[in-house]
Amino acid sequence: MAEILGLGLSHFGGFMFPDEAMAARVAAQLADGSLPPALDRPDKWPAPMRDEWGGDAGAAHAARHRAAYFDGLDRGRAALEDFDPDAVVIFGDDQYECFREDLVPPYCVFAGDRFALRPFARARAVGGESGNIWGEPADTEIAIRGAPDVARAVLNALSESGFDPAYSLRLPHQDFLGHAFANTLTYLDHRRTGWRWPVVPFAINAYGAALIRAKGGLDATPQTLGCEPDPPGPTPARCFDMGAAIAPRLAESRWRVALVATASFSHAFLTAKNHYLYPDMKSDRARHAELAAGAYRAWRDISLAAFEEAGEHELLNWCPLLGAMDALGRPPPAFCALYESWLMNSNKVVTVIPPV
Template sequence: MAYEESESTPFQKGFAAGKRNAWDEPADKAFRYQGHPQGARWLASRLIEQGVDMAYAYKPLYDPGLPHSILNTLLFLDYDRKGFEVPVVPFAVNCYGSKVISNRGGILPHKENGKLLEPDPPGPSIKRCMQVGAATARALQESPWRVALVASSSWSHAFLTEKNHFLWPDIESDRAMFEALQAGDYDAWGKVSTPQIEAAGQQELLNWACLLGAMAELDRKPEVLDYVETYVFNSNKCMAVFRP
């Protein structure tokens, strides 16, 4: 996203609307973030040159702010509210898969005129996301800028895991992915199929797959900071850094 800047009101959106937040900030509080159009255009061009059919945008089409997947990351990166002045190039990945849109973001299949909606096309494979991440790393190594790559997502989501009656995440599948991550076994991630990802409610791991593809290209190994499992809340969490 080659935005000059963006302004978002995260506490008026989606599940956060009308709820108390960790900072006790008012619901109408707006956050403004600086973009980096030059860097975004440069990266999109380098990816296209490497065979990645990269889409890009200069302004939002519907919502004037950033999507929650990117906005939440920025809120937490400035948890102490000292201000976030680093230019941001949002990089969107289709983590919806074949169910989220047709289910209208809910748990159960959505019906129109009494008929179930057809499943949507699947999202990209983990393998392809890792290839895009590797291409991104190669491009950025040649860039004139100092860059931090950040991937943010929860892991398995309860509301996407039908085999657990939509009550808890796929603990076992997340543990398998975590063990591979901890061992730096990126090849194991690349072998996981799209049907496996969707059955485990792990669609958001595609964000991590892009990052792991980049880290594999740069030969960086993870330092796991924390891994949190739950049978009560919606999703498992993992935090890791990949130091130079």
């Protein structure tokens, strides 16, 4: 019987940018007049957010936020080094990258034997040419190995458990992995010592009914009134149960597998009730407390509407990990840190759940 390592982290693209550029989204909201009068100046914001903005438009907070988060990443990387998996299965959202108008599955396992990363491709598209903290060329491309046999085992475990998974041997629409996977691998190698483990990208339509309309959630255009909404993504329960179906099968396999959930918690740009300015702190603290306590099952029956109301759409990427840990009877995480930020779009969590 092989072992399974559980990891969770964020793929917040902003960490790639210089400190002064990390609050660019909020600076743009201040400049474009989209905030309501009650929030249209920093002195009107909640006190912790005002403090983060400080006298330098958030630059000092950005540095602290990144440093704290990267310390957490070091815990995750150390766990990976210790565990030395045969494959790393990453649950991440597709934000209008491979899931586009021609085909939108609820989830899809990419079973290729080789993938390319272009870690700065999306950051450049979204944030402009502001450079990256490593000073690497914007067109950097990195080749990584896939794990098609492990991908097939994941797919077969799902099929045998009543799921109908999609899979693809090629990436549609782009020949490099989407931001969730690219950023995850980039951050887990933030010290640039190299990445050596084969990867199975498991993409989830975490943006659900908004995927096509908002092209990955980067604008908040509401659904056209009077139209039938686009179909939703999978539910938290479905994603949780997927993890619960996969984990026992992999635990019985000959492979040592790391299961990695990648997503920030609530995203400001998805949190309508906060005028898209800051994330849902209360809900994130509750989800983190459940996770830290090992109450994995607590997430299973949260409704998709509750996730979306809290801007926690991407927590669907975490649900398979929690389902897996629940199915394996894992105790609480060995490490589970919450990195709050009102200003940097989202709260982040890093967790390490090692084999017992």
